[in-house]
Amino acid sequence: MILAQTADQPFFRWDWVVDHVDDIWAATAEHLWLTALAVGIGLVISLALSAIVLRWRKAYTPVTWITGILYTIPSLALFAFLVPITGLSTTTALVGLVSYTLLILIRNIVAGIDGVPREILEAARGMGYTKRRQFFDIELPLALPVIIAGIRIAAVTTIGLVTVTALIGKGGLGFFILRGLNLFYSSVGTTQIVVGTVVSVLLAIAVDLALVGAERLATPWARHKATS
Amino acid sequence: MIRLEDLTKQYGATRAVDRLSLEIAEGELLVLLGSSGCGKTTTLKMINRLIEPSSGTISVGGRDVESLPAHEVRRHIGYVIQQIGLFPHKTIGDNIATVPKLLGWDKARIAERVNELVALVDLSPDMVDRYPAALSGGQRQRVGVARALAADPPVLLMDEPFGAVDPIVRTRLQDELISLQARLQKTIVLVTHDIDEAIKLGDRVAILSTGGILQQYATPAEILGEPASDFVADFLGTDRGIKRLSLIPVSAVELEPGPVVAPSATAAEAEQAMREYAVTWIAVGKGEQLDGWLSRGDIDGSIDTSRLRPFQTRLTPTSSLKEALDAVITSQTAVAAVFDGDRFVGMITADQISKEIVQ
Numbered sequence: 291m292i293l294a295q296t297a298d299q300p301f302f303r304w305d306w307v308v309d310h311v312d313d314i315w316a317a318t319a320e321h322l323w324l325t326a327l328a329v330g331i332g333l334v335i336s337l338a339l340s341a342i343v344l345r346w347r348k349a350y351t352p353v354t355w356i357t358g359i360l361y362t363i364p365s366l367a368l369f370a371f372l373v374p375i376t377g378l379s380t381t382t383a384l385v386g387l388v389s390y391t392l393l394i395l396i397r398n399i400v401a402g403i404d405g406v407p408r409e410i411l412e413a414a415r416g417m418g419y420t421k422r423r424q425f426f427d428i429e430l431p432l433a434l435p436v437i438i439a440g441i442r443i444a445a446v447t448t449i450g451l452v453t454v455t456a457l458i459g460k461g462g463l464g465f466f467i468l469r470g471l472n473l474f475y476s477s478v479g480t481t482q483i484v485v486g487t488v489v490s491v492l493l494a495i496a497v498d499l500a501l502v503g504a505e506r507l508a509t510p511w512a513r514h515k516a517t518s
Numbered sequence: 519m520i521r522l523e524d525l526t527k528q529y530g531a532t533r534a535v536d537r538l539s540l541e542i543a544e545g546e547l548l549v550l551l552g553s554s555g556c557g558k559t560t561t562l563k564m565i566n567r568l569i570e571p572s573s574g575t576i577s578v579g580g581r582d583v584e585s586l587p588a589h590e591v592r593r594h595i596g597y598v599i600q601q602i603g604l605f606p607h608k609t610i611g612d613n614i615a616t617v618p619k620l621l622g623w624d625k626a627r628i629a630e631r632v633n634e635l636v637a638l639v640d641l642s643p644d645m646v647d648r649y650p651a652a653l654s655g656g657q658r659q660r661v662g663v664a665r666a667l668a669a670d671p672p673v674l675l676m677d678e679p680f681g682a683v684d685p686i687v688r689t690r691l692q693d694e695l696i697s698l699q700a701r702l703q704k705t706i707v708l709v710t711h712d713i714d715e716a717i718k719l720g721d722r723v724a725i726l727s728t729g730g731i732l733q734q735y736a737t738p739a740e741i742l743g744e745p746a747s748d749f750v751a752d753f754l755g756t757d758r759g760i761k762r763l764s765l766i767p768v769s770a771v772e773l774e775p776g777p778v779v780a781p782s783a784t785a786a787e788a789e790q791a792m793r794e795y796a797v798t799w800i801a802v803g804k805g806e807q808l809d810g811w812l813s814r815g816d817i818d819g820s821i822d823t824s825r826l827r828p829f830q831t832r833l834t835p836t837s838s839l840k841e842a843l844d845a846v847i848t849s850q851t852a853v854a855a856v857f858d859g860d861r862f863v864g865m866i867t868a869d870q871i872s873k874e875i876v877q
Contacts, residue, residue, distance in 0.1 A: 409603040410604075413597070413604070413605075417592060
């Protein structure tokens with residue numbers, strides 16, 4: 291790879307960044323929006339599928355099988371396959387992004403619920419909880435740390451994948467990377483690749499930290515552990 | 519209050535509980551006693567329908583437990599388990615409030631009840647807002663009991679409630695349960711494999727053998743005094759005579775006055791009292807007051823009250839014969855003095871205790 295650098299063609303140009311601050315913001319917002327939408331829809335589908343799995347254990351193997359296959363399909367191939375069906379649209383981007391979140395989310399939801407200690411479930415039943423109320427009042431809150439851990443992985447993975455959707459005309463920050471590749475031999479090109487990559491990484495870190503914060507807020511009991 | 523009739527639980531080819539019939543009176547504490555695999559926990563869990571019987575019926579308060587949805591039945595039966603099972607994501611107050619919330623009590627009533635219970639089980643009020651992780655094992659067990667009592671259920675089921683705490687805490691929690699029960703008069707079914715716990719806590723004890731077969735259902739004294747079968751005698755162990763002593767109060771024994779002389783007595787009178795009882799010491803006192811004792815060597819012509827030695831252990835009429843035996847065998851005089859308040863009422867010897875066991 292040749293990174294041509296001369297006096298008039300520097301590798302990175304701050305002036306380009308300054309001139310395009312608005313574009314960068316807009317792309318970041320789109321990136322975040324696509325991520326949130328994908329993880330949000332993924333979470334809803336995963337919760338529904340997990341509910342089925344938790345009720346009928348036999349469903350677990352086929353569900354992990356199918357979502358596992360989806361997870362292993364190369365993203366580039368998946369989008370190429372979807373374009374003839376759903377076109378160069380947000381739908382295409384979302385179908386792809388969502389399908390990559392399912393395996394991680396379902397596994398963590400099921401593992402989280404399964405991880406609730408038996409004696410707690412027995413106590414809850416013995417107190418007279420109905421199944422439904424026990425799920426929402428006891429099992430779900432106690433599974434929350436594991437579920438949020440899954441959401442964190444899904445979100446960070448999705449932020450990376452969103453850049454790929456630039457190929458189908460979406461892509462948020464991926465747009466800069468793609469255009470940068472097309473203009474590779476110019477400093478405008480390399481600058482855009484760097485901006486797209488660095489901001490995307492920063493976004494992933496920020497989202498991950500935000501989710502850690504959300505977990506701490508949602509699980510106040512975990513902060514009160516005794517030192518003894 | 520609770521009536522089990524022909525209760526059977528079958529798991530495939532194994533029978534866990536075999537045609538068990540028991541009747542538990544209101545305000546009584548029944549202990550289900552047996553080693554593991556005897557079906558005691560299965561029996562307990564059938565009462566609040568955590569396990570459904572294969573056949574037979576259970577009624578609580580005259581009502582068949584099958585006549586209501588299981589969760590309704592459970593809300594009116596307190597439940598305490600060995601691992602306690604406090605909800606780690608809820609504060610102590612919210613844990614205690616579990617059943618009242620399920621029953622839809624209003625907030626003010628719940629808050630008032632939580633405060634009552636925290637006081638009842640001797641927890642400090644500032645614990646209400648803490649999470650279970652911040653509590654010691656004994657404190658958690660108290661919260662577990664408070665949670666079970668929250669909606670004031672007439673019946674309490676306890677599954678090895680003190681099995682997971684150390685012996686010192688266990689003894690204290692057992693004593694607390696006894697005093698709690700004296701005040702609340704609940705109908706309690708308690709499962710344990712600990713014979714001493716069964717004797718200490720049970721008004722009546724049901725001993726089960728493997729396969730859920732009832733071997734004996736009687737008071738602890740009857741079980742220890744007259745085991746119904748070789749199995750029961752074996753299960754209770756060879757020291758059941760001594761175990762039984764813990765159930766008999768000192769007041770059941772006719773006490774002896776003992777070799778007591780007045781402080782003004784002469785050496786000859788003291789000598790005569792010692793000979794009468796065939797001992798080498800003499801107690802000194804007058805009427806209902808006992809000052810202490812002297813050994814024969816301490817008496818030098820007359821009684822010197824400045825050389826009196828105190829009786830180390832002072833039993834009361836409500837002390838158990840087990841405590842009395844301990845006092846007797848550890849004392850230099852081989853007797854223990856019994857006091858009712860400050861009043862000296864008599865002395866107890868190993869002979870009298872052994873006579874009581876043989877009876």
